[in-house]
Amino acid sequence: MDGIYAAYLSGKTGSSVGIFLFKGGAVSGADIGGAIYDGEYVTSQDGLYIVGTLTMDAPQNTPLITGTSAVGPNSKMAIPLRLPTSFSENDVFKIETPAGPVNAKFRKIRSL
Numbered sequence: 001m002d003g004i005y006a007a008y009l010s011g012k013t014g015s016s017v018g019i020f021l022f023k024g025g026a027v028s029g030a031d032i033g034g035a036i037y038d039g040e041y042v043t044s045q046d047g048l049y050i051v052g053t054l055t056m057d058a059p060q061n062t063p064l065i066t067g068t069s070a071v072g073p074n075s076k077m078a079i080p081l082r083l084p085t086s087f088s089e090n091d092v093f094k095i096e097t098p099a100g101p102v103n104a105k106f107r108k109i110r111s112l
Contacts, residue, residue, distance in 0.1 A: 001050055002022055002023045003021075003108050003109070003112055004112070005021075005022065007107075009065060009102055009103070010103045011064070011065030011067065011101065016032055017032050018032070025052075026040055027041055027054060033062055035057065035058040037056050038055050038057075039052055039079075039081065041081055043085060048084060049082055049085060050082070051082050055079070056079055056097075058070035059075070064099055066102060077099060079095065087106070089105070090105070091106075093105070093106075
């Protein structure tokens with residue numbers, strides 16, 4: 001799973017692109033809307049999934065692709081993460097965020 005990934009994201013009212021680094025249980029990234037992501041993950045006992053939590057920190061009053069806006073000076077949102085350890089760049093995953101669902105497609109740019 002370790003690597004650098006491009007993420008193509010869509011929600012109720014828009015779309016976005018981001019870049020993420022997955023390495024040794026840590027994940028960090030950013031998207032074109034100015035949000036910064038940081039979190040941790042582990043591999044499930046059966047080895048089929050990575051599970052963890054990503055914290056999104058978006059600039060205040062930024063419109064989100066879910067149809068809401070980031071509010072407050074520190075607009076942090078915890079997002080549960082569950083992705084297969086093996087997937088195709090054509091697979092689309094539904095991620096349930098506190099602000100609403102997001103569809104995500106990941107493309108591995110390079111292994112580490």
